[in-house]
Amino acid sequence: MDRFTDRTDAGRRLAAKLSQRTWSDPVVLALPRGGVPVAVEVARVLDADLDVLVVRKLGVPGHEEVAMGAIGEDGATVLNDDIIGMGSIPASTVAAAREREAAEVERRVALLRPGVPAVELAGRTAIVVDDGIATGATARAGCAIARIRGAARVILAVPVAPPDAAAHVPEADEVICVLTPESLMSVGMHYIDFAQVSDDEVIERLRALRS
CATH class of the missing domain: 3.40.50.2020 (Rossmann fold)
Structure with missing residues (x-):
């Protein structure tokens, strides 16, 4: 390999x-x-x-390594509908994960790009x-x-x-x-x-x- x-x-x-x-x-x-x-x-x-x-992964509760989606700067969000459906994950759980990780996105932007504007x-x-x-x-x-x-x-x-x-x-x-x-x-x-x-x-x- x-x-x-x-x-x-x-x-x-x-x-x-x-x-x-x-x-x-x-x-x-x-x-x-x-x-x-x-x-x-x-x-x-x-x-x-x-x-x-x-960007931050939205991990499946109890199996955080599996992504049910991801969220990033500027509110960019993608969801893995197949994984959410297979796991019967409630919309409230997804919303809570999005809110939690959105706060972490803001924190990490301040850490990694302190006072520096994003490249155009x-x-x-x-x-x-x-x-x-x-x-x-x-x-x-x-x-x-x-x-x-x-x-x-x-x-x-x-x-x-x-x-x-x-x-x-x-x-x-x-x-x-x-x-x-x-x-x-x-x-x-x-x-x-x-x-x-x-x-x-x-x-x-x-x-x-x-x-």
């Missing part, structure tokens, strides 16, 4: 794939936290602006980057934010995703990935080092690139 050494390696391989094409006024948008190390490499190779898009996206190509796609909920929310902010074209770029990923991300004009394994049990199994990325590391990487 082909695996990435770590997120930096994944970012370099993804950047190599993206650099084979010409992008019109690109902006690289990282989904924190895991997407940031990947996006940093992409932004360097494409010589593009870098920003973050804060109107008329530009938004390249939304994460470290991989599992259910696709957070990726969809990130792409929805870019669309709300006026991006002319929204590209979702990830190192690894299921073969049918494009069908699960209708908010993106195109999905680009390096690996598309037939059986994707988890994103982490396609990395040798998939250690959690800390807020401090995210802040430092963003500060270094902005300077």
Whole structure:
């Protein structure tokens, strides 16, 4: 099985794939936290602006690793209706999760983009980057934010995703990935080092690139 050494390696391989094409006024948008190390490499190779898009997964109660949806900046919300239906999850439970995570989105925006306005996206190509796609909920929310902010074209770029990923991300004009394994049990199994990325590391990487 082909695996990435770590997120930096994944970012370099993804950047190599993206650099084979010409992008019109690109902006690289990282989904924190895991997407940031990947996006940093992409932004360097494409010589593009870098920003973050804060999104939060709405986990199924008792099975938080399973996404029943996601919420992000600017009120962007996507719901996995199939999962909500299969779990018979009440609308009140979904609404409570949205309210809770919306507050966390605001807190994390203040933490990761303190006093810094979001990069202007109107008329530009938004390249939304994460470290991989599992259910696709957070990726969809990130792409929805870019669309709300006026991006002319929204590209979702990830190192690894299921073969049918494009069908699960209708908010993106195109999905680009390096690996598309037939059986994707988890994103982490396609990395040798998939250690959690800390807020401090995210802040430092963003500060270094902005300077």
